[in-house]
Amino acid sequence: MTGNSTASRLALRSAALGYLGILLIAPVALIFYKVWDDGFGAPFDAITSPAGVHAIQLSLITVAVAVPLNTVFGVGCALMLVRREFPGRGLINAVIDLPFALSPVVIGLSLYLVYANTGWFGEWLGENGIRVVFSTPGIVLACVFVSLPFVVRETMPVLREIGTEQEEAAATLGASGWQTFWRITLPAIRWGVGYGVVLTTARVLGEFGAVTIVSGQIAGETQTVPLWIEQQFREFDQPGAYMGAIVLALLAFAALFAMQLVGRRTDTVSAAPALTTDGTEPKEAER
Numbered sequence: 001m002t003g004n005s006t007a008s009r010l011a012l013r014s015a016a017l018g019y020l021g022i023l024l025i026a027p028v029a030l031i032f033y034k035v036w037d038d039g040f041g042a043p044f045d046a047i048t049s050p051a052g053v054h055a056i057q058l059s060l061i062t063v064a065v066a067v068p069l070n071t072v073f074g075v076g077c078a079l080m081l082v083r084r085e086f087p088g089r090g091l092i093n094a095v096i097d098l099p100f101a102l103s104p105v106v107i108g109l110s111l112y113l114v115y116a117n118t119g120w121f122g123e124w125l126g127e128n129g130i131r132v133v134f135s136t137p138g139i140v141l142a143c144v145f146v147s148l149p150f151v152v153r154e155t156m157p158v159l160r161e162i163g164t165e166q167e168e169a170a171a172t173l174g175a176s177g178w179q180t181f182w183r184i185t186l187p188a189i190r191w192g193v194g195y196g197v198v199l200t201t202a203r204v205l206g207e208f209g210a211v212t213i214v215s216g217q218i219a220g221e222t223q224t225v226p227l228w229i230e231q232q233f234r235e236f237d238q239p240g241a242y243m244g245a246i247v248l249a250l251l252a253f254a255a256l257f258a259m260q261l262v263g264r265r266t267d268t269v270s271a272a273p274a275l276t277t278d279g280t281e282p283k284e285a286e287r
Contacts, residue, residue: 028249035242046232046240047247051219055228056247058136059205062224066143066204071197074151079185081152082159096153099146107145108213111138115214134222138214146210147203151196158192159185194259201255205248 035043046052080086081093099107115132116122125132132138166188170180186193208226215222219231229244 031242031245031249035239035246038239042237042239043243046237047243051223052228052240052244054220055223055225055244058139058222059224059251061136062140062143063201063204065140066147067197067200069144070147070200071151071193073148074196074200075155075186075189075193077152078155078159078189082156083164096149099148104142104146104207104209105213108142108210111142111145111210111214115141133214134216134218136222139211139222139224142210142214143204143207146207147200150199150203151193154196154199155189155192158189162188198255198259202252205251 047056077092077096081089112119112133114120114122115125115138117126117133119133122133130137132141162185166184167180170184175183206226207224208230211224211227215224215227217223217227217231219228223231225244225248229241229248232238232240232244
């Protein structure tokens with residue numbers, strides 16, 4: 001019986017690893033391999049061209065704006081949905097998942113209809129010198145829209161799991177709402193928030209459909225890295241396209257590594273013994 005169980009576990013693990021290898025590991029590894037077929041010069045020249053460098057810069061700017069916005073919104077919205085009861089709570093909870101249900105192209109078209117020169121707000125924005133569509137604000141807005149649910153959905157289960165006992169105890173001891181959040185709630189949900197941030201970063205870096213509509217794909221102006229890769233591929237510059245894909249992969253890996261590094265440091269600080277007022281470690285309480 002034990003031998004059969006061991007064989008079954010090994011078979012399931014092998015099947016899972018094989019499935020992941022075929023769908024994920026092999027294609028990514030092949031890109032890293034194929035990029036050097038024509039030597040190092042062609043891919044390097046492509047990614048360091050003015051259009052390639054601008055695409056990388058624009059993608060990083062978009063991440064730097066969209067991810068913090070969705071992180072702050074996501075944590076606040078998760079707290080509101082889990083810790084509060086109010087009319088319309090179910091509707092808000094359902095609307096949060098709207099970017100998951102809609103195609104990114106539909107999101108891009110919706111933003112175009114609202115913010116283009118002929119849209120609802122586009123004429124007024126244009127008269128006041130504000131350009132949204134076919135510019136950086138439109139790209140950021142599209143990426144904020146498509147990546148909005150991740151932090152919310154990763155934080156809510158953690159909030160339900162930790163309960164409210166520690167928060168209520170802190171309030172009983174006189175802690176303010178901000179003190180309770182920073183010292184009790186946020187450390188307890190940090191891994192959920194961190195995972196949501198990684199997913200948000202990956203989605204913003206790789207977003208194509210919505211950004212295609214609102215950016216206009218102007219080389220050197222409104223091209224993010226995915227749009228630049230698509231242009232290189234259409235122009236049969238495969239080494240450049242592969243190099244752009246590698247840059248996107250490395251940026252995603254860097255975000256994941258940064259989350260792991262911050263999490264380890266946080267765990268180390270949390271595990272360190274507290275000090276008394278004279279700087280010495282507290283002694284174990286006598287029974």
